[in-house]
Amino acid sequence: MADILALAADNLISPIVLCFALGLFAALARSDLSIPEAVAKGLSIYLLFAIGFKGGVSVAAHGVDLTLGLSLIAGIILSALLPIVAFALLRSITQLDRLNAAAVAGHYGSISIVTFVAATSVLESSGIAAEGYMVAVAAAMEAPAILSALWLISRGESGRMDANLWREIMLNGSIVLLVGAFIIGGVTGEEGLKEISSFIVEPFKGVLCLFLLDMGLVAGRGLAKGGKLLGWSSIAFGVLMPPIGAAFGLAAALALGLSLGGTVLMMTLTASASYIAVPAAMRVALPEANPSIYLTLSLGVTFPFNLVLGIPLYLAVASAVSGG
Amino acid sequence: MADILALAADNLISPIVLCFALGLFAALARSDLSIPEAVAKGLSIYLLFAIGFKGGVSVAAHGVDLTLGLSLIAGIILSALLPIVAFALLRSITQLDRLNAAAVAGHYGSISIVTFVAATSVLESSGIAAEGYMVAVAAAMEAPAILSALWLISRGESGRMDANLWREIMLNGSIVLLVGAFIIGGVTGEEGLKEISSFIVEPFKGVLCLFLLDMGLVAGRGLAKGGKLLGWSSIAFGVLMPPIGAAFGLAAALALGLSLGGTVLMMTLTASASYIAVPAAMRVALPEANPSIYLTLSLGVTFPFNLVLGIPLYLAVASAVSGG
């Protein structure tokens, strides 16, 4: 416990978390500070490319094994399963109607890549290695949750999903870039990394800081606008669901025999909630659901929770369990 | 004197000044070269974040002392005082009416953070250290001049200022980012810096080059459009006011007992003129004042003057005075 607190305290004063806090403060104080949309998108492209590439290089170095395939399958199952857990929890502790509950639930099966990146960076600071292919697991977990959410709503009914939407989800920019960079990293290996490491390795953490500044701004503006919509029970869901998800992730990681680092990342993935791919799909397929609810919960409540408390918690628990 | 000339000549062929000159040339030759607005804003966010962070780290290393507080107070007083000096000078040597004179005067009490950054970079090249908290002084000097300018116009009258504008000025993006990064740097200290120095330290000067290219483009296009509006007397003001401001800054720095580097930075702050925060406030509070006049003077005349001649001059004078 003291360990967790020390870790959390350490984490709290990392530049990354402080930058997020600065953005949050600026937004809530109604400062006009903002990162241009194009720049924010550029930063996220950089992060996806770098994290994917490094994952691929690491797989190239350690070789492909059965666990990779099993981890992918586990990720897909978890992504499809967790919305059902989330839906049940939402329906029992909050006032949300079926439609909005399903929409929110979809977000919690899917993942937040920035939370994943933040966890990676905490692992690195602590000198803990992780399976490079966790990046591929992250990509695999983006979409299945969307199907679960739509299934929760339209059991029997049909027509929520069309071929276009299907393609948009599977080939959304983040997935293609992450998987593409992963493959390129795998193909070019250490040698490829050497050529571009002063672009994707050294400045990585600094770029992440600026990106989290933007996340803080966006989360803060979302909270200012959508916060009133959330009852206490919804907020409770937003902080309860991550540890529940993480417990599923922990179980899967233990079953798969992942390393300590891999376990933390798997827990982080299951604990995190999407705020890019899933909202976009929901706007198309469930336009009647209120975006302010699911976005504010995912980005305004769960994201900060994971960033500040969740990640150190998952690390502490995984260490304890792995007898570390 | 020979020293000043040598310094100025050296400064003249630094990549930073040459990039500014390139932008100026491109704009005056009506080339279509341009840096997208979003990228320029991204570069400025980078510069503010880096300079603030490094200032905070330096304060963390050297500790907080009384001079910090006194310097902040001195900065605020100078920012509020200089518009009155500038107003008197403008009314005596130029034809500008009260309204436009007050608007211009407000710009010269406030500061230009890029000029400050350029001075920092000259100091670094010369191996001269400066108080890290000068960044905070810069932030403190942004706003008071605006109040002085409005007071110059509306003595007695009222209604120029509303609560909204007040908040917009105090919480404008640049101030929040600069001060926020300063605090983050102060909290995380050397350790935080190590994590992100390959992002905010090593590439800093190169980013500054591109930013000054954009400044040159913008200044050049302003001159091409607004240059005809400026009489010779206004232009004379634009090059006379900086040394006058710098003299005030020098006096304050000596009184405060700042280091050589701190003295140069204080002189640069008082010598420089705002072209972001103050123009925005003036558009809201003094819409009848002509933006072409104050922007062209501040960005087209005073900024290049300080960049090319002013900074080496202030360094030379400060060295002479400090018996260096």
Added chain:
Amino acid sequence: MADILALAADNLISPIVLCFALGLFAALARSDLSIPEAVAKGLSIYLLFAIGFKGGVSVAAHGVDLTLGLSLIAGIILSALLPIVAFALLRSITQLDRLNAAAVAGHYGSISIVTFVAATSVLESSGIAAEGYMVAVAAAMEAPAILSALWLISRGESGRMDANLWREIMLNGSIVLLVGAFIIGGVTGEEGLKEISSFIVEPFKGVLCLFLLDMGLVAGRGLAKGGKLLGWSSIAFGVLMPPIGAAFGLAAALALGLSLGGTVLMMTLTASASYIAVPAAMRVALPEANPSIYLTLSLGVTFPFNLVLGIPLYLAVASAVSGG
């Protein structure tokens, strides 16, 4: 031959080529992956600035000699001459009418700076030096081809060209930035480079990767849209013309006595086709010509050909000829 294949294979799995392939794939699979326009423009500004600056530094180090002037003149002549060769080839092997043939021909006399940059980066990986002033040759070759193309159409007639267009072509942003950075690099030399090398040297290849990702996206979307317009004969032109151009470049390089690296770059310049400066000029001067034809050929066919096969081919041929 085995050598060429080995080089090509090596080139094929370089991060740069793979990033281009990723972009191409994403576009053809209709993924929504995209690099914001402002970011893409920012990346290209970075590349132009870096490549120009480094060229200038290298000239400063090695001194200016007669070959520099002669190479510039050779570049200008080649740029003006190749459209005529291309026009003859187009009219004999494709169905294109005079107008579209002339428009396409203009593109092949001019150059693609990204192809040039990619060649530079292949040379660097192979440890082959090249004349720094080839950057200036590249700049000099941008415009003459446009005049040739317009002459091909309006022989006798007049009025295609006005003073405005003339200025726009000669002072287009890319030329001004490339030449300006070249001069700044020349003036500040090694010392200037040292100050900003962690911005323009170390991360260079990584930035190039992201830029080629965008090129792949744009080329792929162009192919998806304009590909149907191109008959097989046009596509044949798109892969035949580069080696023909390269042969002219080789002859010139031998006559000038360029180094192996310089020869490869000269071949690359003559082999590459413009997709920025020339299309813009054609939209103004030849609005009746179909942009889908010339853009798809230049960017969708010739650019990938040069990137993947052309550059290693030119390197192999130049090595063989120079007896290396």
Added chain:
Amino acid sequence: MQTHTAKRVEITIEKIMQSRLTDALVGAGVHGYTILPVFGGSGRSGEWSRSGQISRAEGMVQVICIVREERLDALLTAAFKVVEKHIGIVNITDCEVLRAERF
């Protein structure tokens, strides 16, 4: 100058629906349209702005179609099917156009 009467239809809709809308327009025989970016706005669903938006998915666009009067109904029917359940607004103005062969 010689002009022709037409209708100017302005459809403000979520970006995510843009390609669905233009596909529907093309399906209804409307091949001419122009798409403008939107910075922000406010309506029954509340306020949003590009810089303050909680997700990059939220943006809107404005699709402008100039059509001959006789095609208006087909256009509106096609557009309505797409926008029906979604937020946004559709307005129609009378206008004149140059170069009638172009639309």
Added chain:
Amino acid sequence: MQTHTAKRVEITIEKIMQSRLTDALVGAGVHGYTILPVFGGSGRSGEWSRSGQISRAEGMVQVICIVREERLDALLTAAFKVVEKHIGIVNITDCEVLRAERF
């Protein structure tokens, strides 16, 4: 399709005045508007463009409001108070809208 008559008000104004304008609109009971970015323009105060602007403070935006005719005067009065001393232009067009319940 069933449409309803309304007014389309287009206000071109400095970005710095945007929130003051929309606050005034909301104050006048106008909750629906769309904001378009502006690239550049020209008027009595001269020419400006986003790329050539001497300060990032100078940009403009276009605020478009679709309102029922009976609200027009309240809207114009509210807007006028904000734009009065500022540069910009306000124009009003007759239009038809779908989904009248939305505005």
Added chain:
Amino acid sequence: MQTHTAKRVEITIEKIMQSRLTDALVGAGVHGYTILPVFGGSGRSGEWSRSGQISRAEGMVQVICIVREERLDALLTAAFKVVEKHIGIVNITDCEVLRAERF
């Protein structure tokens, strides 16, 4: 509020022609215009979009001029000379303006 009748001319044209168009407008005595960025569009020359465009040269803009009726013909004549051979569309709407002294 007091308004004045005027014409709203909307010209959608390639960005590369923008300065040629505005020069022609100024030449015809039209000093007031606003330029909007365009995301994408479709017409007889096919479809294009800012993100999918094969070259950065391809973008379009929308130039909006509010003019007094009596100046309309001079404006259209000047504009037509520029757009004649180029892709794009020109439409004109009746409108009312506040602050007639401004245009």
